[in-house]
Each structure stands twice: as structure tokens, then as C-alpha cells.
Amino acid sequence: MDSDYGVPRELSEVQQNRTLYQPELPPCLQGTTVRVEYGDVAIAADPAGAHVISHAYPHTYGQPLAHFLRKAANVPDAKVISEHPAVRVGIVFCGRQSPGGHNVIWGLHEAIKAHNVNSKLIGFLGGTDGLLAQKTLEITNEVLSSYKNQGGYDMLGRTKDQIRTTEQVNGAMATCQALKLDALVIIGGVTSNTDAAQLAETFAEAKCATKVVGVPVTLNGDLKNQFVETTVGFDTICKVNSQLISNMCTDALSAEKYYYFIRMMGRKASHVALECALQSHPNMVILGEEVAASKLTIFDITKQICDAVQARAEKDKNHGVILIPEGLVESIPELYALLQEINGLHGKGVSVENISSQLSPWASALFEFLPQFIRQQLLLRPESDDSAQLSQIETEKLLAQLVETEMNKRLKEGTYKGKKFNAICHFFGYQARGAMPSKFDCDYAYVLGHVCYHILAAGLNGYMATVTNLKSPLNKWRCGAAPISSMMTVKRWSRGPATTQIGKPAVHMASVDLRGKAYE
Amino acid sequence: MDSDYGVPRELSEVQQNRTLYQPELPPCLQGTTVRVEYGDVAIAADPAGAHVISHAYPHTYGQPLAHFLRKAANVPDAKVISEHPAVRVGIVFCGRQSPGGHNVIWGLHEAIKAHNVNSKLIGFLGGTDGLLAQKTLEITNEVLSSYKNQGGYDMLGRTKDQIRTTEQVNGAMATCQALKLDALVIIGGVTSNTDAAQLAETFAEAKCATKVVGVPVTLNGDLKNQFVETTVGFDTICKVNSQLISNMCTDALSAEKYYYFIRMMGRKASHVALECALQSHPNMVILGEEVAASKLTIFDITKQICDAVQARAEKDKNHGVILIPEGLVESIPELYALLQEINGLHGKGVSVENISSQLSPWASALFEFLPQFIRQQLLLRPESDDSAQLSQIETEKLLAQLVETEMNKRLKEGTYKGKKFNAICHFFGYQARGAMPSKFDCDYAYVLGHVCYHILAAGLNGYMATVTNLKSPLNKWRCGAAPISSMMTVKRWSRGPATTQIGKPAVHMASVDLRGKAYE
CATH class of the missing domain: 3.40.50.460 (Phosphofructokinase domain)
Incomplete structure (x- = not known):
């Protein structure tokens, strides 16, 4: 069961067969002329919290929703991201492993290389620890070959789900600057995505060029909101x-x-x-x-x-x-x-x-x-x-x-x-x-990986990759991105009759909806 | 998850698909003209124990091995069991459930009905408790329909793996006589098969007409000996x-x-x-x-x-x-x-x-x-x-x-x-x-069920159904029966320099062979 990062490993027959499965892309992401269209400004679901959030996230709150669409014949080229400069992108597993995580990296790698073969995808080894310590592995087809459609996070490993303290945030920024990253992709659940939003805000404030992108991956299924239908791993x-x-x-x-x-x-x-x-x-x-x-x-x-x-x-x-x-x-x-x-x-x-x-x-x-x-x-x-x-x-x-x-x-x-x-x-x-991901999670993660590319190509910062209409067949899936801060809520605790304590804005876990269909 | 015995139950789609799988029979068991051939007298593997065993099992130790073969063209009819009188057979799950158990009953039912539609297979409800209390359910195609290739023992249920005390043995005999059973089939592991051998001996001694047949079914895989290669459920x-x-x-x-x-x-x-x-x-x-x-x-x-x-x-x-x-x-x-x-x-x-x-x-x-x-x-x-x-x-x-x-x-x-x-x-x-049985366990159990029929049709008592050559494809499997008492061993404990205590003969669990191939 032991492997060293990035060294191609021996696979069982079942695992080998799995590497042969090639997920498809929804029509909107096919080809290299994907069009980005901006929607309404994304507003926090809880209007009372919006003020607190906009105050805490001056640079990244209040950005519009993004939709990725197929280039239509009659759309002027201006709206199409037609130049594909080489990019340098970092990616890190944050927090607990969830089946399908590897396919996010695969999808992102495919998209990056399809748009410019000189682009580089850099994985951080050992999760957030590796991000702070600049321990990296360049993702290549060879590295990916034995991890396609496989469970676990063992291609890169992970440590704890925290990039939160000033020291940690500064360390992450130092890494992004040292490696000249155009973007940093964070794979994780509610806490990691909250951290991603905070990083994005701090980077923008500090005029650090690296854009931060979050991907909803957690087996708990509790990262769910007006923009996110489900998370990678929950189905498996x-x-x-x-x-x-x-x-x-x-x-x-x-x-x-x-x-x-x-x-x-x-x-x-x-x-x-x-x-x-x-x-x-x-x-x-x-x-x-x-x-x-x-x-x-x-x-x-x-x-x-x-x-x-x-x-x-x-x-x-x-x-x-x-x-x-x-x-x-x-x-x-x-x-x-x-x-x-x-x-x-x-x-x-x-x-x-x-x-x-x-x-x-x-x-x-x-x-x-x-x-x-x-x-x-x-x-x-x-x-x-x-x-x-x-x-x-x-x-x-x-x-x-x-x-x-x-x-x-x-x-x-x-x-x-x-x-x-x-x-x-x-x-x-x-x-x-540690199970092998279901077909749904293989597909969903792979498509999210592609979406990450389009987010960073559009220069968006503090966004989460989203795929919606997931209950329909894959060719009806809709791909987009939403500012993470717009998914945040603010918790209040009353402390005596006159004082209310207000928590920091965060992406909070969604509870089971007791009025929802599933519960009935 | 609740069902009442014998009432057809609702199945999931996967379970439904499973009921459609029809295991095959090895050539030796195909058709209704199976030939029985007797081999050497089966002797206990431990010669020192043989004397003790033959003393404890005067009626059932020292019987020959039986092999079930396809009727060859040149074999006189005399050796073929050509008449197929209607029989009444009881069957009981003993001890812990093991995946594949249901298919033993299915196989036996198929074989019984193929040889005479008037034969009856009677299941005891709730395991040995049902055997003693004469709680029965006639096995029919309808009863079987939702249990084919399914896990668990829930078609009939089970209690503990014990028909051992004089009261229990007499109770079992009373049931067999009251229900006019030609045979009683016991599905279980080492302890249940030891009990089966004891029942067979007691029945023979008491001139009770019911023959007792054992089937090796236990997930532990520890019922293994010179005649038995593996047990139903171990593979799953x-x-x-x-x-x-x-x-x-x-x-x-x-x-x-x-x-x-x-x-x-x-x-x-x-x-x-x-x-x-x-x-x-x-x-x-x-x-x-x-x-x-x-x-x-x-x-x-x-x-x-x-x-x-x-x-x-x-x-x-x-x-x-x-x-x-x-x-x-x-x-x-x-x-x-x-x-x-x-x-x-x-x-x-x-x-x-x-x-x-x-x-x-x-x-x-x-x-x-x-x-x-x-x-x-x-x-x-x-x-x-x-x-x-x-x-x-x-x-x-x-x-x-x-x-x-x-x-x-x-x-x-x-x-x-x-x-x-x-x-x-x-x-x-x-x-x-409680898992669904593997294809091997589905096949093995089904074939063992058929073998049970041929054992009872041959009038054998105190035998276990055996299928050997299991590593070859199914069409090379060999079917037979061996007296359970020949699988027994006798344990000795030294108590001080001069005295040795001798245990009762029993089918003992086989340990992992430290000189065996698997262990290396």
C-alpha cells in the first residue's frame, strides 16, 4: 500500500481498468473557445449578513456570477477568451480525503494543457503543510496515470484543513509569489473554502497577482447552498x-x-x-x-x-x-x-x-x-x-x-x-x-477541474467552481462560478437582552432541511 | 428491511437482477440419471483417533466415500438410481449466517422436484429452535423466488448452532418422525456438522428412518479437510x-x-x-x-x-x-x-x-x-x-x-x-x-444443494456433501459425499505425567497451515 508521491505505482486489475475510463465534458466546455458570461452580482442569501460580509470582503464580495458557455456562431470574438497565455497554477488538497479528489486535478490538468501546452500545474505535497513549505510536484500525464478515477488523496497527500492564521496566510502568499502562480486552487469543504475566500481577499488587498479558486469536495455533503448542489465524494x-x-x-x-x-x-x-x-x-x-x-x-x-x-x-x-x-x-x-x-x-x-x-x-x-x-x-x-x-x-x-x-x-x-x-x-x-469514486463523482470532479481553468483564465478571484443541473444527464450540466463570499452567512448569538455577538462571516455547513423533500 | 418468512418480499433493482442468475451444474449432475460409485472406506486422517471415533460412531463410521458421476453409455442400469420415489426432506440453517446459504436450499429444491414433482422440501423456521418446535414452511418456487442468489439466512432465519443435548437430539428425532422425513439437511460449520454426525448416529441406533446430511457453509473457512476444500461464504x-x-x-x-x-x-x-x-x-x-x-x-x-x-x-x-x-x-x-x-x-x-x-x-x-x-x-x-x-x-x-x-x-x-x-x-x-454472495459462492452452494439430493437418494446417512476440484472451471467440478465422522479428530490434553485426557471426537476447525503455500 505504500507509494511515494508522484512515482507511478503498481495497480490492481480493477484499478487499472478504472484508469481507462475517460469522463466526458458537457457541451459548454468542449473545445477551446469557451465563452464567459456574467450574470447578476451574487448576493449573500442572508441579507442581514450582507453588510458584515461586504465589510470583511471589500475586494471580493459583490462580484457577479459567471457562466461558462459554448461559443455561439453569432457571438463576437471579443467575449470569447481567445488568447490562451501559458499559466502557472498551484493545487492543494485541504482537509479530509473524499473520493473523486484526484479527478479535479486530472480535469484541471487536461484543460490547462489543452489551452496551452506550456502551462504548468504544480501540486503541493502533504496538503497545506506542503503549501507553506513550498514542497511541490509538477503534475504530468505520467504522475496522473495511476490516479485517474481512483479514491483517496494519496497522489499528493493532505494534512489539516487550515490556512487561517496570519502566519499561514502570509506563508501561502509567499509560496504563490515565489512560484509566480497565476492561480491557487483549493480542494476542500466548508472550512477550506472559507479559508480560500479569506486568502483571495488578502491577496487582492496585498496586490498579489495569484487568484484563488475553491472546489467543493467533501464527503459530508454539507457544502450546499444557492449555488452548489452537492459536493464531490458524497455520492460515493x-x-x-x-x-x-x-x-x-x-x-x-x-x-x-x-x-x-x-x-x-x-x-x-x-x-x-x-x-x-x-x-x-x-x-x-x-x-x-x-x-x-x-x-x-x-x-x-x-x-x-x-x-x-x-x-x-x-x-x-x-x-x-x-x-x-x-x-x-x-x-x-x-x-x-x-x-x-x-x-x-x-x-x-x-x-x-x-x-x-x-x-x-x-x-x-x-x-x-x-x-x-x-x-x-x-x-x-x-x-x-x-x-x-x-x-x-x-x-x-x-x-x-x-x-x-x-x-x-x-x-x-x-x-x-x-x-x-x-x-x-x-x-x-x-x-x-477511501473507496473508489462512483461514476458520478468521477465525472463531477473532472468537470469541476475544467471549470477551475475557465475561472482562472477569466481572471476571477475568490470564486468557487460550480456545476449545476446535476440531476440531468451530463450533456445538460451547466458550468459556472460564484464568489465564495456570497455563500457566506453570519452567525449571531444573543448574550443577554441587549447584546448580540456576531461571528465572522463563513461558509457554514448546510443542515438537513427538515422541510425538504428528502426528509419527508 | 422486515419480511415475514416465506412471504415474497420487495426487492431492490440489484436484488431483482440477481434472482435472474441461474447457476449451472457440472456435467456429472446434469439430467436425472446420476450414477453413484463407492470408493474406499473413508478413514479418519488421524489414525490414533480412528479407534475412538469408530467406537463413538459404530453405525456411521467406516462407510465408503461416494462419488456422483454421469451415467455412462456402457454402465448397466442397475448402478443407476433410476427410480425416483417421492421424498420428504427437511432443511435447517444452523449457526451464523454465511452468504450463499439460500442457494443450497434452491439447489436441493430443484434437484428434488426434477426427480419427482411430488417430493416435498420442508424448511424449519428460526433455525434449530424451529426444528425442535416443528415450525415449518414448505419450500416452493414462490418462496424461493426472492431469495435466489441473495445473502443472509432470512428466508428461514436461524438461532443457535446446537442440536447436542439429549433433549435436543430427541426433539429433533421426534420432529423427523412426526413429519415422516426421509432426510434432514443441516447447513452449517464445524460444530453443526459435528452435531449432524451425532444425530445420524443416534437416528441409526434408534432405527429412525431419517438420514442426516451435512453441508459445509460458514464464512470462517475453517471447515477444511481431506474431503472439503472450502466452505460456502468464505469467498464472499x-x-x-x-x-x-x-x-x-x-x-x-x-x-x-x-x-x-x-x-x-x-x-x-x-x-x-x-x-x-x-x-x-x-x-x-x-x-x-x-x-x-x-x-x-x-x-x-x-x-x-x-x-x-x-x-x-x-x-x-x-x-x-x-x-x-x-x-x-x-x-x-x-x-x-x-x-x-x-x-x-x-x-x-x-x-x-x-x-x-x-x-x-x-x-x-x-x-x-x-x-x-x-x-x-x-x-x-x-x-x-x-x-x-x-x-x-x-x-x-x-x-x-x-x-x-x-x-x-x-x-x-x-x-x-x-x-x-x-x-x-x-x-x-x-x-x-450479510453481503450478497459472490458468483463462486452462488454456484458452489447451488451445486452442493443438488449433491444433497443425490446423497439422500442413495440412502446415505451421516454424510457431508462435497464438491472438489473447485479451482478448475465448474464443468470440471467433482461431486461426492464423505462420512462426517471420517473428518473428525480427537484432541488430547496431558494432565500430569501419566494421565492424558481424551476429548470427544469432533469436526475441528482447521488452522492456517504455517507450512502451506498461502502462508508463505
Whole structure:
């Protein structure tokens, strides 16, 4: 499994066959005479936040939408980008790997070379660390050959999803200037794209010539807004996980004695859990958004599951599959409050050993009530976006324990008459995260890569590549770009009756829409 | 995911397409004039055990091998089973589900009906419980229609793999007599087939007319001997798991900061872990058989892993994938001894709460050294075959903790200079166990089902259906049957210098052959 960056590696037969697949381009991107047309000025969806955003992004907010169209016969040449100077472009994987990421690079490389063979695409090795340390690899057909349509981010590697501190931003700028980059393409999710927008703004302010382009790639599927329909990797993750969940359903139905509690990777939002539930029909799915909206406590959720188990037992069914999004723990009000307190103490530099003794009486009582394993997990240092280390917190085990205790109690009291409750816990995520991308993700990523070229050729800065109309066949896909700042929102917290704290503008993750079609 | 037994269920498109696949038969089983030829008397592989076995199985040991052949033109009709009276056959799933099980029933049903449409195949609902309670479902084309080539055991369900106590054996006999069964077909692994042999012997002794036939179906792949090449389900499990492990390798290589410890379902023997390692190339696999042969302690294994981690760090690799068979815990000498003590105390009726206080000083010291979570798991009641509840013991977490502690120590001492060691643990098993069977398992199970018919038509009792030459194309497969008792071995334990205790003859699981080709 080991390979060194850029060295052609040995592939299995399946992997080899995959490299032969050549995604197509929608008609608008075919040929080298793509036309760019500008639409309305893109405005933030939340009008109240627009003022804050425009203030924070004076150079990059308020730019128009861009659409990439086929050169029509009657369009004067002026509007067509007809000169194709050689360009130097850097590209970096930010944050967690997502199936399809490699195809963004492939698509961009194809587009760059098709327009001018002297252009260069430079990959940063080891993610953001490589960007700051100027560790590079020139992308060539040979480098790409064994990574086309393959999963993972191992062609270039990745580290953490952060180009945020002044030092980091200055380091990135120094690299772009040293390498004389015309553009820097950032592949990532909500946090990386927020960072990309900030970089674009800082570069513009500093008159750095490098344009910054973001690409929506994250398996969580939570980078969704008025301009972005879905992210690269989400389709693959849902398909692979749904297959495994279906296997679990068959297994539960065969064994007839277990409840499988399956926690699904996917960060705070429950998109992956919801989509997998739609594809695989488990017995129950608990959505974080629903829990948050109804302010359900951990005890309410336990009771809901227990009631469902009891109702099933009355129909002689003593088995089932329950999906739990990994972000659930942050949607449960009292656990979220506890995590916030712990987070605050981390921020104050309190060591892990001392945190529990400094909690408020209320939080302390809850903390002491929880099983040992989950206490340790709640104390882990938060991620770079201040959220808890969701992948490490075994909410499914906590729920399974609480449900088991309650079912045993009901069994003793005689209110529950089924078989002894047996839970087995699982975490599905890593095994899908490295999967080979689905055909959709191969195509979508490849087309996004091409779109990146047209964005930088048009000289746009602080834009995200977008492809819309994705539910239609590929030849109907629409390609464009939208300023990342226009996707931002501003969070407000009320602190007492008269004061409201306003957060920094950011691309926030989209929650599952409880009024949406999928949820129904 | 819920269905009631025998009620045609709704299938997904993929499942529907699967039902259309029709496995072929090898030439020897085509048509209705299959010839049976008897070979040598089948003798137990271990001559020292033969005497004990023949004593325990007077009616069923020492029978000849049977081969099913195509009727040749020049063979007199006498040797051909040319009359095909209507038969009544029962079939039951014993023990854990394994992909392909449904096709055994399909194959048997096809063969039975092809020879006489008035024959009946009766499935027992809910496994051995249904056998004892006479809960039946007549197998028809309609019942089968939605289960052809599908995973799981949900057409009939299963409970535990035990028809062993006098009460259970008598119950099974009562059912066979009440339903006037000509034969009872038992689908299962090593323990179920041992039970099948015992049933056959008891039935013969009691002059019960029902013949007992066993079929080798278990995902563990540990029912392997001079007559049986592999079991139904093993191929699927290894393929599905290898795919997931390959995903993990891609993931580890992309993240470059984690060691994934993956425990593989597969009971005591390490066949699944070894085969998956061969298919997916993880960085390390720890085989129980190797550990047992070299008498490695948990500390030896920890050190081996740490040394490998350190050596990889020196090559700037701070990630990897390590496979651990679920049976490893029973292969580590000191943990096995501890489990044996706990098991003995369970046998004496000591309650779980009191076991730890009654351990020998040596075992107690080890027990107290172990982390809390693993102590609880080691105290679980053993399985019906007296082994520990391997699927519930998180050996991978124990090893990950020990390795982490040691690596932190080496980091402090300066002997290890890599990144901070990070382990993430996984258990792969359930998600593959319910998978759709591979083409090989579909074919193998279907053919074994047909072989069952020819065994019972020949009036054989206590035989297992066998198909050999499986590595050749299907048209070269050889079909036959071997007495289950000839697959048995007898275990001996020395108890002091002069006394040797002899176990009951049983079909024992085959370990990975450390001198075998696969292992090299």
C-alpha cells in the first residue's frame, strides 16, 4: 500500500481498468473557445449578513456570477477568451480525503494543457503543510496515470484543513509569489473554502497577482447552498455505506436477535445518514437536525428508541438497524452545552486532567453521569473548526448502553415482554472514505477541474467552481462560478437582552432541511 | 428491511437482477440419471483417533466415500438410481449466517422436484429452535423466488448452532418422525456438522428412518479437510472485506497520520485475515496460528508492532494498516490460560461479579493489568462450543492501547523519532456477513444443494456433501459425499505425567497451515 508521491505505482486489475475510463465534458466546455458570461452580482442569501460580509470582503464580495458557455456562431470574438497565455497554477488538497479528489486535478490538468501546452500545474505535497513549505510536484500525464478515477488523496497527500492564521496566510502568499502562480486552487469543504475566500481577499488587498479558486469536495455533503448542489465524494460515500447498511439489515434479519447501532461519518450535518437511510431502509434513523429542532435530550432519544424496540417486539421482531449521524452528540442540547464548556476550558489552556474539576455544577453532574469511555472522548481537544472530534466520540455506544439499561428495567417491570435486548455497535466511515469514486463523482470532479481553468483564465478571484443541473444527464450540466463570499452567512448569538455577538462571516455547513423533500 | 418468512418480499433493482442468475451444474449432475460409485472406506486422517471415533460412531463410521458421476453409455442400469420415489426432506440453517446459504436450499429444491414433482422440501423456521418446535414452511418456487442468489439466512432465519443435548437430539428425532422425513439437511460449520454426525448416529441406533446430511457453509473457512476444500461464504467474505481493507489502505495513505487496527471476524482460525491480507496488502497481519506456534505473549506482539511502526517512521511513513484475526486472543498463551480459568469458573456456576476474585494469583495479576473494557469482555459467557465470545472481545483496542503506550515511551526516551502514534480501531465482520454472495459462492452452494439430493437418494446417512476440484472451471467440478465422522479428530490434553485426557471426537476447525503455500 505504500507509494511515494508522484512515482507511478503498481495497480490492481480493477484499478487499472478504472484508469481507462475517460469522463466526458458537457457541451459548454468542449473545445477551446469557451465563452464567459456574467450574470447578476451574487448576493449573500442572508441579507442581514450582507453588510458584515461586504465589510470583511471589500475586494471580493459583490462580484457577479459567471457562466461558462459554448461559443455561439453569432457571438463576437471579443467575449470569447481567445488568447490562451501559458499559466502557472498551484493545487492543494485541504482537509479530509473524499473520493473523486484526484479527478479535479486530472480535469484541471487536461484543460490547462489543452489551452496551452506550456502551462504548468504544480501540486503541493502533504496538503497545506506542503503549501507553506513550498514542497511541490509538477503534475504530468505520467504522475496522473495511476490516479485517474481512483479514491483517496494519496497522489499528493493532505494534512489539516487550515490556512487561517496570519502566519499561514502570509506563508501561502509567499509560496504563490515565489512560484509566480497565476492561480491557487483549493480542494476542500466548508472550512477550506472559507479559508480560500479569506486568502483571495488578502491577496487582492496585498496586490498579489495569484487568484484563488475553491472546489467543493467533501464527503459530508454539507457544502450546499444557492449555488452548489452537492459536493464531490458524497455520492460515493452514500452508495458504499448504503450497500454496507443493506448487508447489516440482511444480517440483522437473519440473526433475529441483535440491534445494530451504526454511527455514520459525516460531521455535524446528517446528510450522509439521511441519504443512506433513503437508499437502504434501516428501521430507524436519528437526525441531528430533528433532535436539535425538537430540543430532544439524550433521555428523550433513548425513550424513543426503547419505545420503537418495544413496539417491534410486540410484532415478534427482536432485531433492527438504527442509524446515528456522528454529529448527533452536538445536536443534543445538554451534551452540546457540556462540550461548549469543555471547549471553553481548552481555550483557557486548562489541561485535560483538570477540566472535569472546573466544570459548572450542572455540567459536572451530567459529566459524572456519563460512562467512562465517553467522558474521555468528550475531553478530546476540538478540531480546527472548534467542533468536537466527532469521529472519536462513540455516541452509538452511549445510546446502546442507555437503551439496554432501560430495556432491562422494562423487562423486569414486565412492561417489555420481548427477548433480552442485545446491541452491537458500529462506526461506518473510514471504510467508505477511501473507496473508489462512483461514476458520478468521477465525472463531477473532472468537470469541476475544467471549470477551475475557465475561472482562472477569466481572471476571477475568490470564486468557487460550480456545476449545476446535476440531476440531468451530463450533456445538460451547466458550468459556472460564484464568489465564495456570497455563500457566506453570519452567525449571531444573543448574550443577554441587549447584546448580540456576531461571528465572522463563513461558509457554514448546510443542515438537513427538515422541510425538504428528502426528509419527508 | 422486515419480511415475514416465506412471504415474497420487495426487492431492490440489484436484488431483482440477481434472482435472474441461474447457476449451472457440472456435467456429472446434469439430467436425472446420476450414477453413484463407492470408493474406499473413508478413514479418519488421524489414525490414533480412528479407534475412538469408530467406537463413538459404530453405525456411521467406516462407510465408503461416494462419488456422483454421469451415467455412462456402457454402465448397466442397475448402478443407476433410476427410480425416483417421492421424498420428504427437511432443511435447517444452523449457526451464523454465511452468504450463499439460500442457494443450497434452491439447489436441493430443484434437484428434488426434477426427480419427482411430488417430493416435498420442508424448511424449519428460526433455525434449530424451529426444528425442535416443528415450525415449518414448505419450500416452493414462490418462496424461493426472492431469495435466489441473495445473502443472509432470512428466508428461514436461524438461532443457535446446537442440536447436542439429549433433549435436543430427541426433539429433533421426534420432529423427523412426526413429519415422516426421509432426510434432514443441516447447513452449517464445524460444530453443526459435528452435531449432524451425532444425530445420524443416534437416528441409526434408534432405527429412525431419517438420514442426516451435512453441508459445509460458514464464512470462517475453517471447515477444511481431506474431503472439503472450502466452505460456502468464505469467498464472499474475503472479497468484500478485502475491498474494504483496500479502501482503508488508500485512506491511511491519504491521511498519513493514522494506524488502522482492523479486527477481522472469522472465529479462532485466521483464514479470513490471511486471505484478505493476500488480496489487499495491508502493512501487517498477525496470524493467531503464528502467535500460538511461537508462543508470543501480548508484550511480544506489542513489541513487534512497535518495531514495525518505528522502522516505518524512519522511512518517513507514519501510517499503516494492521489486520488482527478475532481469534487472536485465544492464541496468545497467557490470555488463553486466563480465558480457560474464567471458563472453568463459569462452568462451576460462579457468577460474573465473583469470577475475578476467584482467579489464581497469576491469572488475577494479568487480569488486573488489563484495561477495564477488555476485562468485562473476557468475562462474557463462552459460546456453545466453549470458546470465548470472540466477536465481542476488542483485541484490536487492547493492542492499540499497548502500542500507543509503548510508542509514547519510546518518543520520550528518544528512541522513536516519528510523529505521535495515532491508532484508530475497527471491526470488520458484520458488514460483510450479510453481503450478497459472490458468483463462486452462488454456484458452489447451488451445486452442493443438488449433491444433497443425490446423497439422500442413495440412502446415505451421516454424510457431508462435497464438491472438489473447485479451482478448475465448474464443468470440471467433482461431486461426492464423505462420512462426517471420517473428518473428525480427537484432541488430547496431558494432565500430569501419566494421565492424558481424551476429548470427544469432533469436526475441528482447521488452522492456517504455517507450512502451506498461502502462508508463505
